[in-house]
Amino acid sequence: CTIDQARNWALHVAKSQRLDALLMLDADCAAPAVLAHLLPRILDGAAVAALVVQGRDGRPNLGMHPGEIGTGIMLINCAAIEWPAPWFRTELTDDGSAVRVGEDIGFCRQVIAHGRTVDVVEAETHHHGAHDFVFSPAAAVTAALRDGAPHRAVETSNG
Secondary structure, three states: OOHHHHHHHHHHHHHHOOOOEEEEEOOOEEOOOHHHHHHHHHHOOOOEEEEOOEOOOOOEOEOOOOOOEOOOEEEEEHHHOOOOOOOOOOEEOOOOOOEEEOHHHHHHHHHHHOOOOEEEEOOOOEEOOOOOOOEEOOOOOOHHHHOOOOOOOEEOOOO
8 A cells, every 4th residue: 555545545445424623643753742733733724733743864755845744643634635536646757766745745836736725833743754755656657556556665764
């Protein structure tokens, strides 16, 4: 299962069960009082609120533009996501050899394109572990893969 599929499945299940919000919390990310930081932003009308997490390289999980942030610690207002899936979709380069846009930044771009707000929240966070997550696209990348079809990409975890 790819990270794209896992995130899409989680949001699909949350929406189909009519949950108010979905907390995405990567296993290697932590913060004290996560909901105390994020829930007020959702209650104030944001579609998404996420905490800035420092990567293992010391850089924050922010995209190039305002409102673009990684999903390491993210709260999603399920009702605000009104367009069809896939919501999370990794975009690869034309030859499939590298990631052009990660699934999390792509999701934020969709939220913004649909006129919704992504609140980026600064608070104490931690990114645990000694191993980096590595995305290795399969050699035979097709349009179906980019649209979320199963593939043989590899992700390694912290252990």
